[in-house]
Amino acid sequence: MTEKTGTFVVTHAEDDSAVVRDVETTQVHTLASNPGLETNDVLEATVAPDPPLEVTWQVIDVAERRSVDLVDSDLDPTQHAKALAADADPGEFIQEERAGTGEIHVFCVPAAELEAAARDVLEDEETIARAARLDAVRVEVRRATTEASADSQDDTGVLSVRYLPD
Numbered sequence: 001m002t003e004k005t006g007t008f009v010v011t012h013a014e015d016d017s018a019v020v021r022d023v024e025t026t027q028v029h030t031l032a033s034n035p036g037l038e039t040n041d042v043l044e045a046t047v048a049p050d051p052p053l054e055v056t057w058q059v060i061d062v063a064e065r066r067s068v069d070l071v072d073s074d075l076d077p078t079q080h081a082k083a084l085a086a087d088a089d090p091g092e093f094i095q096e097e098r099a100g101t102g103e104i105h106v107f108c109v110p111a112a113e114l115e116a117a118a119r120d121v122l123e124d125e126e127t128i129a130r131a132a133r134l135d136a137v138r139v140e141v142r143r144a145t146t147e148a149s150a151d152s153q154d155d156t157g158v159l160s161v162r163y164l165p166d
Contacts, residue, residue, distance in 0.1 A: 003048035003060060004029075009129050010041040020047065020057075023129040032056035042066050042132040068131045069138045070122055076144040077160035081106050085146075085158040101165040102136050106158065111145040114157030118143050121161055136163035 008020040008029070018034040020043065021027070032050050037043070037059075044064040047057045077085070084094045084106045094106040109117045118141050121127055131139050140162040145155050 001049040001054050003046050005046040005061075006044075007132050008043045008045055008047070009125070009132050010037045010039055010043070011125055013037050013039045013041075020045075020059075021125070021129065023132045026129075029057040030055075032058055035059050035062075038067070040068055040070075040128050042068055042128070066137055068128050068136065070127065071138060071140045072118065072122055073140050073142045075142050077106070077142045077158050080104075081142070081160040082144070082146070082158055085156075090156055098162070098164075102134055102163040104163070105161040107161075109157045109159060111155035111157040114143050114145060114159060117157070117159050121159070127161070131163050134163045135165060137166055138162075138164040140164060 007023045009023055010018055011021050012019040013034055016034060018031045018037045020029050020031060029047055042065070043062055045059055046061040048060050050056045050058055081104060084096065085108050088094055088108045090108050090110055092108050096104050098104055107117060121141055127139055142160040142162070143157060145157050
């Protein structure tokens with residue numbers, strides 16, 4: 001094996017080892033040591049296999065290191081996110097680039113499932129990996145329930161996930 005340069009998310013960290021995942025290929029690399037990494041750190045780095053067996057890896061260069069803050073916001077989704085959700089069916093997912101850098105993801109879910117959906121996003125490793133790919137340093141999860149329309153019995157929940165550069 002040869003060294004590999006890319007963007008990695010730290011998925012597990014202990015005093016003497018760590019596990020990083022390449023955000024593009026999803027390949028997992030177990031590090032034989034921990035050079036001060038913490039879970040959810042994002043690294044623009046080069047890793048190389050440890051000889052002779054090449055089953056563990058080591059970080060040989062770090063070009064950039066940042067953390068991604070996951071924020072469970074008590075704010076409602078923005079008016080724009082609500083407008084995107086207004087035209088969507090329950091279960092539908094809407095993805096839109098933000099002006100500048102980042103993305104907004106809007107999910108329409110049954111109101112009864114809104115809290116569970118928010119928890120799933122906040123606990124999912126892929127949320128951090130997506131933030132790393134988007135150069136985001138903050139992921140903000142907002143949610144609100146909209147009242148059912150006259151022709152519908154069910155309230156709908158709007159879940160907004162904002163990937164922000166700062």
